[in-house]
Amino acid sequence: MTLPYFQVDTRNEHLKTLARRHSSLWDEFNDKLILSWIYHDHGLEGVVLQPHELMDALSEKSVPDNSSQMLYLDIHNLQKAITLIEEYVKGKKLDDRVNKSFVQALYQQLTHRVRGVPDGNGLRQEDGRYGAYYHKCCPHEEVEAKLRKLLTMYNQLSETDQHPMVHAAQFHFAFMKAMPFGRFSGRIVRLLTNLLLMRYDYPPAIVHTVERARYYEALAQDDERLLLNLLSESINSTVEGGLQFLQQGIAERRRKREARKARKLQRESTQSNTSTSSRSTSSRSSSSKTKGRKREAAKKNTPKKLNSPTAKSTSRKSNQSQKTS
Numbered sequence: 001m002t003l004p005y006f007q008v009d010t011r012n013e014h015l016k017t018l019a020r021r022h023s024s025l026w027d028e029f030n031d032k033l034i035l036s037w038i039y040h041d042h043g044l045e046g047v048v049l050q051p052h053e054l055m056d057a058l059s060e061k062s063v064p065d066n067s068s069q070m071l072y073l074d075i076h077n078l079q080k081a082i083t084l085i086e087e088y089v090k091g092k093k094l095d096d097r098v099n100k101s102f103v104q105a106l107y108q109q110l111t112h113r114v115r116g117v118p119d120g121n122g123l124r125q126e127d128g129r130y131g132a133y134y135h136k137c138c139p140h141e142e143v144e145a146k147l148r149k150l151l152t153m154y155n156q157l158s159e160t161d162q163h164p165m166v167h168a169a170q171f172h173f174a175f176m177k178a179m180p181f182g183r184f185s186g187r188i189v190r191l192l193t194n195l196l197l198m199r200y201d202y203p204p205a206i207v208h209t210v211e212r213a214r215y216y217e218a219l220a221q222d223d224e225r226l227l228l229n230l231l232s233e234s235i236n237s238t239v240e241g242g243l244q245f246l247q248q249g250i251a252e253r254r255r256k257r258e259a260r261k262a263r264k265l266q267r268e269s270t271q272s273n274t275s276t277s278s279r280s281t282s283s284r285s286s287s288s289k290t291k292g293r294k295r296e297a298a299k300k301n302t303p304k305k306l307n308s309p310t311a312k313s314t315s316r317k318s319n320q321s322q323k324t325s
Contacts, residue, residue, distance in 0.1 A: 007232075008165070011240065011243065012203075015242050015243050018246045019246065026242075033203070033242075038058075038078050038079060040207060041187060043208070043209025044190075049071075056072065077114070080109050098151060098155060100147065103147075107181060107188060108122075110184045123147070123180055124181060124185075126182075127140050134216065135220040137178065143179075164196060171193065203235060203239060205231045205232075206234055214230060215230060
């Protein structure tokens with residue numbers, strides 16, 4: 001039986017080929033992808049962002065009022081955390097291990113200057129319901145040991161033949177059952193899940209806001225199968241979006257090249273016609289001048305007519321003499 005994540009692989013290979021050939025278009029798509037990541041991650045946490053809020057926060061414009069200050073800070077912190085993920089992917093090898101210090105760095109970035117965050121490492125110190133998450137979590141006394149096991153599990157993929165999507169879904173599911181942090185456990189696990197996928201040349205799994213209920217339902221199950229389906233669909237959505245963006249960009253660039261080529265040919269044709277016309281005019285002018293010179297020369301060489309009376313009399317006598325002869 002073909003598992004759903006295998007259906008993404010072929011399309012993703014095609015996407016990677018196009019991305020390598022058209023790196024500038026791929027960079028442009030990634031910029032848009034980061035905006036989508038931030039928007040939908042907030043949506044999963046129950047925060048619906050307005051486009052101007054997202055753009056203003058990322059452009060670091062001055063905050064219009066105190067009510068927006070924490071929202072802008074939250075957006076900015078997530079963007080910085082995503083940058084940490086991207087830098088890690090670029091600077092590390094597959095067999096490099098993700099350790100607790102890196103996870104802690106993500107937590108510190110997400111909570112930077114956020115009010116109400118207790119001092120310390122952020123690990124959960126009590127039991128109960130956390131935000132919109134309603135699934136059952138392990139007791140808080142087990143959190144630290146669970147986190148160590150989770151990181152061991154996270155780093156085992158390079159040692160197995162397990163598909164990265166399966167491994168990502170299993171880790172994501174287990175992390176949320178542990179709920180290690182008192183705040184931002186969901187955001188941290190989504191960052192770590194996408195880090196794992198990106199290290200294996202998959203685009204990030206961006207679960208869209210409209211799938212929020214389905215996402216929480218998947219986390220409340222007894223295993224990760226529903227979550228695996230959701231993640232694979234999310235990755236496929238990004239792959240197809242990337243392919244469409246690149247193909248449209250390539251077609252647009254080709255159209256512009258052909259338009260430039262047509263304009264160049266038109267200019268060359270116009271210049272050629274102008275040159276031909278100029279040469280033709282010059283040739284006609286030269287021919288006219290030549291004819292004029294010939295006529296002038298002919299006039300100079302032709303004897304003038306004799307019009308005087310003496311000349312006429314002499315001419316008549318000559319004619320009569322010739323007749324008498």
